[in-house]
Amino acid sequence: MDTPGDVVGRIGAVLRAVSAHEPTGGSTSAVARSAGLARPTAHRMLTSLLGEGLVDRAADGRWLLGPELYLLGSAASSRYDVTEVAQPFVRQLSLATGESAFFSARRGDETVCLLREDGSFPIRSHVLHEGIRFPLGVASAGMVVLAYLTDAEVEAYLARTDLVATYGGNHDAAAVRQRIADTRSHGYALNPGLLVEGSWGMGAAVFDRDERPQWALSLTGIEQRFTAGRRRELGPLLLRAAHELTLALRRR
Incomplete structure (x- = not known):
């Protein structure tokens, strides 16, 4: 029963x-x-x-x-809705980069996309949309949130989660651990077309008052727009926006 x-x-x-x-x-x-x-x-x-x-x-x-x-949801929005605070940051990212910008929130073992703002570049990625969910470790938002959990939390998550069955061998535990290491090294996560070939993304964590990664800002676009040289330009922009949004949410 x-x-x-x-x-x-x-x-x-x-x-x-x-x-x-x-x-x-x-x-x-x-x-x-x-x-x-x-x-x-x-x-x-x-x-x-x-x-x-x-x-x-x-x-x-x-x-x-x-x-x-x-x-x-309307009744609970005063306690949980942070999109009003995040919206200007998402819009500014899309304007500054020309790419589609997103704001996602962690919900348990997933991230949920809450906001999308399309940039001026005419060719766009449509992997993400408002409301879509991905497991931690999948897409740039899910990867950057996972990367900034503690090592013990990461290992517990990988032990209970099978990403390969849905997302393929590029999401086995060894590959995820390597991307976690890369993310911690660079400060931002990179999704090099792992969900849809040719659709790349970058994500930066947004932290709560306890320094926990509860949200993420991300950018997506076609592969040609995410060359190594351009990632060196986009990375600082993304990290700065995530830091400023972290401070704004703490003041909320």
């Missing part, structure tokens, strides 16, 4: 799975795969959540986040 914790965990997994398919929505099968549930189980839970207004269903059958979540 499922415990209350099991049920709540499954509900959370389903809601996160639906959010990963925003804004177009996800099919029952897609949500089930993302949540790690059998399709009939996912369908029963989605139907129950629909009745509570926590999910919605489009005319084509795709599942979307529901209106009750918006109301609940």
